[in-house]
Amino acid sequence: MTQTQTIEDRVREFVLKQFPLARKNGLKPEERWLESGLIDSLGILDLVHFLEEEFKVQVTDEELLPDNFQSLQAVAAFVRAKQTNSASIAS
């Protein structure tokens, strides 16, 4: 993995690898994958585990909401916000 990869790229890579159906249909940034059934309850847990490992963020149960996870775009925005928050706390 290279530094130049964006958060969105890295999440996309994970989803394409983990959810075979996504590979067949392609994956648009705004595609609502919860509604289309591409990712289900258990899939979300896999995704959360990945985000925590990959981006060193802590996802609380209160943040496990459709708004934060409904699309690639939403997940990327959520991770960015988490990173910004922890950076500002650290400084």
Place this chain on the structure above:
Amino acid sequence: MDFLIWHLLRESVRRTPDKEALVHGDQRLSYREVGRRTAGLATSLRAAGLKRGDRIGIYLEASVPQVISIFGVSQSEGVYVPINALLRPEQVMHIARDCGMKGLITSASRLGALTDILQQIPSLEFLVVVGDGEASSVGQKLYRYDDFCDAEPPAAWRATSIENDLAAILYTSGSTGKPKGVMLSHANVVAGSRIVSTYLEISETERILAVLPFSFDAGMNQLMTAFEKGGTLVLINFVFAQEIVQVLVKERITGLAGVPTLWSLLAQPNSTLSKQPLTHLRYITNTGGAMPQAVLKVLRQTLQSTKVFLMYGLTEAFRSTYLPPEELDRRPTSMGKAIPDTEILVLNDQGQLCKAGEPGELVHRGPTVSLGYWNRPEETARALRPNPLLPPEMGDCEKVCYSGDLVKMDDEGFLYFIGRRDTMIKSSGFRISPTEVEEVLFQTGKLRGAAVIGIPDEVLGQVIKAFVVPRDGEPLSTEALLATCAEKMPRYMVPKFVEVLSELPKTSSGKVDYPALRRREEI
């Protein structure tokens, strides 16, 4: 007298017309409203040509129309076939062709994906479509669900069905082949509702959250018990465990049934379940597999005023056993004892009763033994056999259900699950036939050999591992293989692990040696 499925609804409409019957998001329907829409739908289905005994598929996500359709088809004297919303067009086609489906109730958003398969279902005459959307050009007659529900029923409703008539077909998998349709009579479903509502002590104050799909016997049973007793059924579409907790609080839910996977999600360490007092929650029930002991412990600590009922059932006999909450401390690993008006026998291979502690096959006798599998007389004869314990003078007057589950019984009649007699896989409550998954793997055209087994998983019960042998000299991308599978099967059927082998282990007769594959995994 109430002996048909829709009579349960009719009686509650008569008794408490203004009582809240069905809730989904912002939609709240009284019994009168549910009864009116059901009667409208039944009237329209008859006008569309439905005759007594015709099979009507219901392929919808959890929704008000899904519930209305079950009772509407029943009132019109048709047979309803609930199709799990997770299934993909290939499986829908199999079910529709297998049962000779005459009509299908589905949503506008699902119709697009079905266009290709609809022309391959010769028996299908009409579609009833829920919601707005562009109707694609299909060969069948298209009706609007809303128009159907608005129809005015005749003053007197004529029906000649009796309780022995076929009411529903639930599709489920076994150890081989494609899903089979378990035939349930009105008597089966009504008896199941009365038995379960008795031991769960369900009353009209009950507010039940329906998380399980109605294509599962336990899910359908929840709907029936709620309507039989005049309680309230709350529907939910969820992805996050937290959404369930929110509805439990907001709707003051008193009863919740789930499969082990759901409880594992709710018992995660930082789950919001522990942050909300759920004083209304009177009982929870588990079915579809054993609840992991660690999860059970968390739930009991978190939900101290809630009764926990562990249950067991198989679609072929609807509901079989339950563990009363007061027994939970003494035998937390038991699957319980027979439900009321039911006898569970543990039989050895000679058809004799096993002694206490001796392993044998669970055999169910009682009013919920189904009518067998649709159009599969041989498999029916294997699952439903004459009761071997009756005196010969009685002949073959009673059929009992052989479950394929190995169990043992203690000297107080409590049962303990040991394992399956066959290779059927169970994952997150779903029964999966290994051969159906293997067939899809072969359909990719990339393989010379394929065999799948279930391997234990903490959350899902089992997950699927596939062993595959590529065709000679051809490179194989396991990712591409899984992608093709995912197109043709729901996610719970797609193998989680794939291992490429140069040969599959074989028995002396040349068949795949499944025990050898399991030994490889140290199972």
